[in-house]
Amino acid sequence: MPMSTRIDSAIHAALARTRTGGSAPAKLSDALPYACTPGGARIRPTILVSVALACGDETPAITDAAAAALELMHCASLVHDDLPCFDDADTRRGKPSVHRAYSEPLAVLTGDALIILAFETLALSAASHPARAAALVALLARQSGMPHGICAGQGWESETHIDLSAYHRSKTGALFIAATQMGALSAGQDPEPWTELGARIGEAFQVADDLRDALSDETETGKPAGQDALHCRPNAVAELGVDGAVTRLKDILSGAIASIPSCPGEAALAQMMRMQAERLTPAFARTRARV
Template sequence: MGVSQRIDTAITRAIRLGQDGQAAPKQLADALMYACTPGGARIRPTILVSVAMACGDDRPEMTDAAATALELIHCASLVHDDLPCFDDADLRRGKPSVHRAFSQPLAVLTGDSLIVMAFEVLARASAVAPDRLAPLVSLLARQTGMPHGICAGQGWESEDKIDLSAYHRSKTGALFIAATQMGAVAAGQDSEPWYELGARIGEAFQVADDLRDALGCEESLGKPAHQDEVHNRPNAVAALGVEGAVTRLTDILSGAIASIPSCPGEAMLAKMVRLQAERLTPGLTPVRV
């Protein structure tokens, strides 16, 4: 089973358990699956599984649980981000956003349910490697909430004065840091050496997202374009120009590869980072790393 199929199978299994057949409210149950499928690129869980495999992946059930939990948190954040009180986006992944398809109350409940489900998935896998559960829960919680997680990232948009570095690190980098560190822990390794790789990939993703938002269109992105300009958000294209942003992206990705800790799958991870770079920048100036 390939990494992509492995991730999708684990996520679908978790959502099915969360829907609980006829005992659950049908619309909310349907909204859970709608919010997570189709899954887009699944970049974050792919990174997590790739790191775990590079470190030996001696407890694949724990790796699958960690990857699923991370993706559920990511999907929850997208549901909440699209709400009228935030981005007020009508589209996500080429289809109506959850609040457009199911209503605003159900979208709030969907995001909340996915967050709770993420930690339930981890708890359910605890018997596989009990000593790894607490670090995984701690890492995911830290990169989800305050003061440095994705909640903080959204919170920065309500401030009059924005710390750009902290904003990008929280809004985008947090779940990439979670991906690399949780992948290592799921495989029984120390999380700390993997922080820099996650932070660099997260920074690269933010710059690439800024480029796509500035240069793309709604049809190609599967969501509204030019949102940074509409919402007057700080972004790499406004600060550096298109060519400067592409150069910055190349530099970040080169640094990401150089930061990969020594491990049996080091070469494989470098290849994965290059592949993700290509996926991040479709139709843009090729990024060489």
């Protein structure tokens, strides 16, 4: 089964549980899959499954549950990020954002419901491996909340003085760290050696996103551009300039590949990382990096 099919099947299976067991509010029921599909590149669960495969993937059911839970958490964060109280974004992935399509109250509930569904998905996987599932729940919670998870990342935007490194580590890096750690843990391996890889991927993704926000338009990104400048958010382009941000991105990606821990599938994982780096790096950044 192709990895993308495997991941999407796990996500759809989780979403299907929200439509069983009797009557439910129709609009909220519709908003949940709307927020998760189409799924874009599914970068985080792809990294998670790739790490699990590199480590042997001895319990595929646990891996699938972890991948689905991670993507559900990511989708929830996007729904909340787009709300008027944060980015007030009209579009996401080339279509109206959830609060535009369904209303602001339903968008709040959609994000909340997806977060709960993420943890339910991990909890249900405990039947096959209770200790591993419990550890995955704790890991995802740690990278989603405080003091260093995605909630902390959003919280930094309300501070007068912002630590850019801590902000990027929380807002974007946290779920990439979760991806590499949860992938290793799903395969029965120690997650800690995989922290650096996730952190580097997350930092690279944030720098690339800063470049896109500054230099691309909505037709390219599927979401409003120029948001960092509009909301006076800290970003790599403002701090380093375009050329400095491009150089930083290239250095981070090189370091990410070099940081892959020794494992049976190390070579295949490195190749996957190179492919993801190519996809991650905007075309204008690749051009500048060669100059």
